[in-house]
Amino acid sequence: MARKPLEPVERPRTDGDSSWQVRWRVGGGTGPVASETFSTREPAVEFAAAVDAADRFWPTGWVKGVGRPVPEVEEAVDPSVVTVQHVYDAYMEVVRRRMRRNKIQADQVQRYEGYWRNRLAPSFGEVPFVDVDDDLIDGWVDDMLEEGWQAKTILNWHGFFFSVMDHGRGRMKLRPDNPCTLTDLPEPDAGTEVRQVRFFTHGEWNLLRECLKSDVHLLVDVLLASGMRWGEVSALRVECVAFQGDDEAVLRIVRAWRQRGQGDTSKVLTDQGETKRWKLGPPKNKRSRSVVISGDVVHRLSDAISGAPGEAYVFRTKHGHPWRYPDFHFHRWSPGRDLAKEAGLQKAAKPHMLRHTYVVWQLADGVPLHEVSEALGHGSIEITYDIYGGLIDLTDPTNARRMAKAMAEAKTATFGTPPPREQVDAYRPPTRKPGPGPTASS
Structure with missing residues (x-):
């Protein structure tokens, strides 16, 4: 027929x-x-x-x-x-x-x-x-x-x-x-992936942070303080932030941004900021969780969202759109990384390293690595990124205060000399053009 x-x-x-x-x-x-x-x-x-x-x-x-x-x-x-x-x-x-x-x-x-x-x-x-x-x-x-x-x-x-x-x-x-x-590919060794854990020292992070435009300082500080993934922090809404006392906040992680796959015909929820390219979904482990952050970042977060409606996204571009990773990477991270390289940073800095840094700084402040490995049944920390609940209790304010202490120490650490603030804010990336779709102008 x-x-x-x-x-x-x-x-x-x-x-x-x-x-x-x-x-x-x-x-x-x-x-x-x-x-x-x-x-x-x-x-x-x-x-x-x-x-x-x-x-x-x-x-x-x-x-x-x-x-x-x-x-x-x-x-x-x-x-x-x-x-x-x-x-x-x-x-x-x-x-x-x-x-x-x-x-x-x-x-x-x-x-x-x-x-x-x-x-x-x-x-x-x-x-x-x-x-x-x-x-x-x-x-x-x-x-x-x-x-x-x-x-x-x-x-x-x-x-x-x-x-x-x-x-x-x-x-x-x-x-x-x-x-x-x-690409830094894993080695196939008897089914076990052993890769170098790349993280920032206090001085390296202080240098790189100073080379980032100031309008994303709070965003990267929350990434480091919480260990959240990019898709989770960029999908964080005001209603998911609860302040406890003067210097602690609980962040409820219930959703994350992701790109739509080929042939995805699900409805585009434009009232929630979705587009034909980006959609909301659950976190990677399919379960919501909460993390506690502490210190100066909490005061700045409180000021940033004061008066904002509950459904508003915490981190937005100047046009009011939630940040997308390609836009953040092209307009903010890459220019800051280039300036940091000129000032002496030798590591290939990647946003994902903030999660590595979160874990390493926590471990360095009192959580023994062997206990982490034994608790999770893993021989390498590399495979534990998505199971932080097995590493440390993220809802314990004690750990939040440890992270606040480490971040405070990073502010005074030195590594190279960052360029003047006016040079950072005026810096533009190379001539390569950003792609189509909703972008955050620099």
């Missing part, structure tokens, strides 16, 4: 206009759902015919979101707006062409699609291709280790991602390098 030809479906938009969507199952049958949307009907009809001609696979030479043959991307599209998703789609066309020529098995193609859909797209899919760097990839590796994945599995995922990035570099000429070559 012949297949019914694909037809674009008209979708009303909130602005009163319409868009046209082509939606189908890749390869037909029970394959994964794919879709492409156009602003007018004519290109949608052309694209639907191309999908049918490709036997319901993505048509050769078309780039998702661009709608033009791959060779034209370099000439017709600014590389800064081409996302990793676009490059993945183009790369998979090459892979499927090899499959049709019997150079690769269909089950391998399905495995690649699973790698992307389940493990890579949520973290990289909507990131501008030119903005992917070793910091982002190393952070993804850390996340995978935290979730308990074996080193060999992570290496398989990373190997596929390496190929996608190399396609964008070599075939599409979107950038001159492949950042995957710099």
